[in-house]
Amino acid sequence: MNDVIELENITKDYGNGKGVFNVSFSVKEGEVFGYLGPNGAGKSTTIRQLMGFIRPQKGECRICGKDCFLEASEIKKDVGYLAGELSFIEDMTGKKFIEFIAKMKGVTDFGRTKELLDRFELNPKGKIKRMSKGMKQKVGLVCAFMGNPKVVILDEPTSGLDPLMQNRFVELILEEKKKGTTILMSSHIFEEIEKTCDRTAIIRAGRIVAVEDIKSLSEKRNKVYKITLPNAKIAEKFEKESGMIVKERIGNCIQCIVKDKVADTLKTIAEYQPVDLEIKTQSLEEIFMHFYGEEEDG
């Protein structure tokens, strides 16, 4: 399959270690691609270069083979975009704004727009100025997907959405994926990417640390078992004899890091008569720490 979005060694240095450095990755046609990284890692800076808002100091980025800065307006015919920091024309009502953007995009078929409004249960009659973050996010999503673009670039698409709407969003992405839309979405939440994306790039402090298949990344991810045992003595015994990797022990509480082997682990734990058990998935930061070494922070 063709690469629809290509980034080759793009660099934009804002000084003080801010910016992006030698960022390269590509997104194939019909692929849903995640762009993961903590806040301030350079996700939005990368996306702004894709959108042609800023020009890379070095390197090239292309969408559908066209230069993102020089041929920006050509590219936009096929691209839907949701900004990370939403800012609309505040004195318009949501409805007016959506209609305005439709006209600017030359979209005449309002069927899709209406369907998106229904999907997100958005009543865009009020002034944008008075809208909550979540409502603005919905307006942004409607604008990004109207006119059925071939490529969609979403910067932190679910921020401000409640869990129900986040699910609606996931459904929308999965439907688009079936239709063959190429999607690039940034996020700092692994689960969000995990549910929808095929592959993901991980960026940290402006540098790409990995481009991974979601499946293999999920497999690499450990679980943290937080076990509360009857007393400190048993906890000590557990630490010495259970054979599990104990991350920390405070009194009768133990935290273990476990990969796969759910059945065996549970059996082992059961032997020690636990009072409570909590299982959590490693956070994105913890994956970084684990797989890419505990490099210098920031």
Added chain:
Amino acid sequence: MISIPLLKRNMACCLKPFLIIFAVLCMYTVVIIYMYDPKMADMLKQYQNMMPGVMAAAGMTGVASSLLEWIQIYLYGFLMLLFPLIFIIILVQKLIMGYIDNGSMASLLATQNSRRKIIVTQALSLILWIVILMSGITIVGIVGGQVMFPDELQIKNYIILNGSTLLMQLLISGIAFLTACICSQYKNYYMFGAGIPLLFFLIQAISNIGGKLENLKYITIYTLLPTSKIISGEGGILFQNMTMIVLIVLLFGSGIWWFCRRDLAL
């Protein structure tokens, strides 16, 4: 070349400030024409003799021997420069700076309209609004003059005066426009886009006082609008008008050029 939906939006969003500024200027134009009275002119002449500095700083010098001179002295020295300046600062803020500062430019650029198309649309909207303002005032002045003092106003010279004033306003818009195309934040825009025209305005006011200070006129653009010379009908303002046109083209041209290649932190 331009985006029609954006042009429509520009016309709608600037209507309110236009109506306010237009109403104020109409009021001044009508009131000043209404106040025209050769006797009153004598009295104001006495004021000028008593406190020449104050009156001159407000651009009010000379003796009004006709209605047009009266209008030129009391409107075109100060009011017809200041209020359009305020209008221009608001327009550029609404049409360009606001979109850049709050990031909503991203919504416009995320559509298939090129940067050039967007910024040219904004520049044209700006020019259009100023032309509408100046034409409106000219019509009000002519009608007001004809109603209150039939056949007193030299309409041709009045139109030439407003034509030159229009060029001056466009020149100032050019400065504000270029500044907005370069700046990323309001504060810088206000500092330069509004500050530079205001500075010229103050220099003009000081140089009006006369004496040695008169030499300051060589460093203010308002010298390109010699109102008393224009209404005398002597001609010879072609050079000033041509200079203004060249500067307008240069300022708008470089604004557009810069906007098309700059980084936008959206």
